[in-house]
Amino acid sequence: MSVIYVGKESYFHGKSLFQIARKYRNAGIGRMVMRKKWDRYEEPSYYRLTQVVPAMNVKGYHKGLAFGEKVFRGKNYGVCRIDSGYKFDWILVPKEQEQAIIDSVKSSYPTKETVVPYEVTVPPLMKMFISGELKAHGYRVSEDMFVTKRKIIKSKYSFAKLDKSAEDVPPAPEYKLMMKQVKRSIKKSDEKEIS
Structure with a gap:
């Protein structure tokens, strides 16, 4: 068998x-x-x-x-x-x-490091939603708002590194404060609709 x-x-x-x-x-x-x-x-x-x-x-x-x-x-x-x-x-x-x-x-050959870009744009659908919210509340929308910087946490297991040629690019403008204001105004408008 x-x-x-x-x-x-x-x-x-x-x-x-x-x-x-x-x-x-x-x-x-x-x-x-x-x-x-x-x-x-x-x-x-x-x-x-x-x-x-x-x-x-x-x-x-x-x-x-x-x-x-x-x-x-x-x-x-x-x-x-x-x-x-x-x-x-x-x-x-x-x-x-x-x-x-x-x-x-x-x-044995050394492990190749992965080079990743320093700045990345926000995904298109997220960009559409954020720009729609900002425009609805009267804020000016520019393309610079949708660029984020990458940060790589170094460890002994990480083989990724940032693109050195792009590190001198000025930082993307902060729009967290603007988003907080938008969220507050959305909450206020929701409270008005309920009452």
Whole structure:
């Protein structure tokens, strides 16, 4: 009788990080581990363990606290906490293969940064509604009012950067105060209609 698998194939073939680490001296500190899930990426991804504290009160030793130097898709993120150590898809990299993986990280291409424009116009439908409200309450509408500036929050996971050529553009005029006045006048007109 043959077995037929239905649905998505599981990638949980292995042990938890803590089950692997507890079998080695110093809880595997200095060794290289990787997840089976990361095989789908072309660039190498791994952790080099710096600190492992297994939870001794859990049956099976599959939980705990771990830290390691993270290299994900060829980019080094420094020492991070390993949050997915309890999952059963960790593999210990043999010492003979560690150097080959480190060399492949050096040769992997750097991640391309996405360049985004510094200023963006408001979507057309929103522009139509706002200009209609402003005109209805007697305000002058100009095209400068519908240009917003972008701000990118820098993090170690962000690969986006602003277009440097557009950063010298003067800031778009503030119309928040005008919109507050419009909202107040709308509320007053609604109150008059109710009474």
